[in-house]
Amino acid sequence: MSTPDNRETGGRRPQRADARTNRERILNVAEEVFGKGGRSASTEEVARLAGVGIATVFRHFPTKAALLEAVLVQRFDRLRAQAETLFHATDPGTAFFDFFSHLVADAAGKIAISEALLEAGGENGGDAARASDGLRRAVGALLQRAQRAGAVRDDAELPEVYALLVCTSRAAAHARLEEEVRQRMLAIVFDGLAPLGTRERG
Amino acid sequence: MSTPDNRETGGRRPQRADARTNRERILNVAEEVFGKGGRSASTEEVARLAGVGIATVFRHFPTKAALLEAVLVQRFDRLRAQAETLFHATDPGTAFFDFFSHLVADAAGKIAISEALLEAGGENGGDAARASDGLRRAVGALLQRAQRAGAVRDDAELPEVYALLVCTSRAAAHARLEEEVRQRMLAIVFDGLAPLGTRERG
DNA sequence: CGCTATCCGAAGTCACGACTCCGTATACTC
DNA sequence: GAGTATACGGAGTCGTGACTTCGGATAGCG
Secondary structure, eight states, X not given: OOSSSHHHHTTSOOOOHHHHHHHHHHHHHHHHHHHTTGGGSOHHHHHHHHXXXXXXXXXXXXXXXXXXHHHHHHHHHHHHHHHHHXXXXXXXXXXXXXXXXXXXXXXXXXXXXXXHHHHTTSSOOSHHHHHHHHHHHHHHHHHHHHHHTTSSOTTOOHHHHHHXXXXXXXXXXXXXXXXXXXXXXXXXXXXXXXXXXXXXXO | OXXXXXXXXXXXXXXXXXXXXXXXXXXXXXXXXHHTTGGGSOHHHHHHHHTSOHHHHHHXXXXXXXXXXXXXXXXXXXXXXXXXXXXXXXXXXXXXXXXXXXXXXXXXXXXXXXXHHHHTTSSOOSHHHXXXXXXXXXXXXXXXXXXXXXXXXXXXXXXXXXXXXXXXXXHHTSTTSOHHHHHHHHHHHHHHHSOTTOOOOO
């Protein structure tokens, strides 16, 4: 999955330029298409919007599932990278809550992704599950650091925090949840995560 | 939708007994099948588990969408009834939080239902949307009453509370979320919903 | 500039699932 | 208990969407 095409080419020619750019474009379009429309969006739609034939999509990604997985891996890895950057860059509390807000905010309109977050890490042992695990671990690190700094209550453990992260993202993925409402929803959750006795705001 | 078959029969014969029991069984089986498996579960599966032919399913419910809608209406109405019962039966705070817990608890394994909760009330103007609205209103009543009694913070409004209700249900619908985790997740949310300064527990 | 491995798109095949037709069975009426 | 409207089930049709095939382009090397 991580080397979609070059399994056979082994070490021969690198890969033609048009092939590489096509793969890139397909991947990006697929993220969009699966975002709205969910996993049931059709591969043909992806091909059409990417401006390539259907066969080209299947040449780069052997199955629809593989394409979806590639999208998820890309997304999860990107989020994990952000989490890791925040880990080093900001103060513990800000890092944790900022990442939480950020993830929820840009889940808006990304149905398939938040859906996959819900499900991944469970059944299949594919690359997406691994990437999802990486993200989960990165969140765990942010959480622990925030707890040690006294910004998050000590008795909150990763599973429930992650569940909240994931499910608020899922809620935000639907268009009908307005910006304001999303923020108030997060405010409630954040208050629930605050250390005992420290209420942030009303 | 509410009178699936008797549109034509008008006022003639009531409906044969076997037809009624079959309809009942189909509806119950459909709730189970769509519960696990989601909306993409097949109608044939429903027919098979109900022990009837595929045609019988379509005779009672003209389309798959209609069947799904009937399932949702039944479920939403049941939940609304529970909410209304609690409204009169218990003290405001208990009623609100109990209903919240209860709804989340029995969302376990009911993917399609919690999914529909997320989506319903938005686009379509069908019976399911109406039933979903009824439920939402009932929750609103519970919330207001709890707020007046000082059991829930005043600045929380229905949209975000409902979003939290719905999204925690969705999280609970997945099998991999253990009982314990679900309860700790709810504890966090409930703490976030508590009036300023009143932290329930750790 | 020509050659060829690589890559492409259009037109397929195939499976699956929603929905229909029709001959048969059975609940209810008298 | 016979007759009939009502309901049933299995064997279809039909559309959709994942995936394949193959003749035609094109990048990149010489």
